[in-house]
Amino acid sequence: MALKIGFVFDDTLDVLDGVQQHIVTLGSELSRRGHDVHYLVGETHDSPVPNTHSMSKNVMVKFNGNRMRVPLPANSARIRELLDAENFDILHIQAPYSPFMGGKVLHNAHPRTGVVATYHIASADWASRVGGRLLGMINAPTHRRVDRVIAVSQVAAQYAQATAHVRGVVIPNPVDVEQFQRTAAGIDAAARFRRGNHVVFLGRFVPRKGASLLLDAIEYGEQHGLFPDGFHVSFAGKGPLLEECEQRARSLATPVEFLGFVSEEDKPSLLASADVAVFPATGGESFGIVLLEAIASNAGVTLAGDNPGYRSTMLGDEDVLFPVSGDGYPRALAERIARALSDDDWARRVHDRELKLLDRYNVKTVADQVEQVYEQAIADRQH
Numbered sequence: 001m002a003l004k005i006g007f008v009f010d011d012t013l014d015v016l017d018g019v020q021q022h023i024v025t026l027g028s029e030l031s032r033r034g035h036d037v038h039y040l041v042g043e044t045h046d047s048p049v050p051n052t053h054s055m056s057k058n059v060m061v062k063f064n065g066n067r068m069r070v071p072l073p074a075n076s077a078r079i080r081e082l083l084d085a086e087n088f089d090i091l092h093i094q095a096p097y098s099p100f101m102g103g104k105v106l107h108n109a110h111p112r113t114g115v116v117a118t119y120h121i122a123s124a125d126w127a128s129r130v131g132g133r134l135l136g137m138i139n140a141p142t143h144r145r146v147d148r149v150i151a152v153s154q155v156a157a158q159y160a161q162a163t164a165h166v167r168g169v170v171i172p173n174p175v176d177v178e179q180f181q182r183t184a185a186g187i188d189a190a191a192r193f194r195r196g197n198h199v200v201f202l203g204r205f206v207p208r209k210g211a212s213l214l215l216d217a218i219e220y221g222e223q224h225g226l227f228p229d230g231f232h233v234s235f236a237g238k239g240p241l242l243e244e245c246e247q248r249a250r251s252l253a254t255p256v257e258f259l260g261f262v263s264e265e266d267k268p269s270l271l272a273s274a275d276v277a278v279f280p281a282t283g284g285e286s287f288g289i290v291l292l293e294a295i296a297s298n299a300g301v302t303l304a305g306d307n308p309g310y311r312s313t314m315l316g317d318e319d320v321l322f323p324v325s326g327d328g329y330p331r332a333l334a335e336r337i338a339r340a341l342s343d344d345d346w347a348r349r350v351h352d353r354e355l356k357l358l359d360r361y362n363v364k365t366v367a368d369q370v371e372q373v374y375e376q377a378i379a380d381r382q383h
Contacts, residue, residue, distance in 0.1 A: 205239030
């Protein structure tokens with residue numbers, strides 16, 4: 001049965017960070033299946049998808065180790081007008097949400113509309129945990145309107161339980177595996193980026209994403225002669241720590257290139273060029289979608305910082321997880337990189353094992369599960 005679905009998200013679709021990628025990827029697959037998909041979002045001027053409704057002005061704040069946009073109070077009359085005009089079968093809100101926009105949408109949702117909430121967050125520190133509980137208390141009246149709850153990982157499910165006192169089903173973030181594979185296969189990665197003993201970091205230059213940890217490991221590897229000839233590293237991304245990392249890299253013998261922001265179109269070719277893709281996030285991750293993008297792009301070996309969200313995504317594979325704290329982490333990461341570049345049999349086994357993860361996270365698999373939750377939410381409304 002074709003449904004009219006409204007994704008509700010307080011942030012913008014002008015940039016494609018983790019949650020934005022989630023709803024755009026899932027929404028595109030649902031549209032392909034014949035559903036009528038809309039996006040009720042914060043201030044957006046250049047959306048990558050049709051049926052985008054910009055519902056509020058946004059301001060920048062810092063939360064959970066990231067800079068993010070939160071909405072100013074949305075116009076309730078405009079929300080009611082849109083909900084009346086579209087008469088959604090499903091509203092699918094991304095949580096935690098702001099009472100100023102997402103909460104108002106829930107407050108005005110039609111009685112027949114099924115409401116699903118997906119939780120995306122893992123707490124990075126005590127402040128975000130306290131803030132999450134406070135937000136949960138503020139949102140309690142509107143959260144009662146939610147019929148079904150999804151969490152993208154067990155870590156996110158724990159956050160939902162701790163802050164909103166709700167339980168739900170775990171359905172992972174979706175990855176358009178076929179799109180990444182098509183794009184990576186159609187591009188000569190060696191022509192775009194140097195090939196051979198190539199390590200890639202892709203992420204924001206903020207403390208919890210761990211770019212400095214990779215620099216520590218490079219320094220250790222140089223001092224102990226671990227890396228092979230031709231070893232070189234590419235860092236992609238922006239953020240407040242970029243200049244500091246660039247300064248540190250100048251003292252290294254290893255060729256290190258800082259590529260700046262890499263577009264979604266160029267991301268697969270960069271990741272495909274990696275003999276080793278390294279993501280040393282220290283925490284605050286509910287999931288590791290960038291890990292799966294690297295695997296889907298056919299990176300050689302994808303290594304992940306051992307935080308709960310990444311451990312869950314990689315199904316606890318100790319070969320690819322490395323410590324991100326303690327005195328021994330530079331050595332552990334340097335030795336893991338060196339092994340991936342020197343032990344071809346080991347690297348091939350790890351690569352093949354990582355490829356097998358993709359079916360679990362394929363957007364087609366995820367959409368099947370989400371459609372079942374939609375059916376349950378609609379049935380809840382009819383009883």
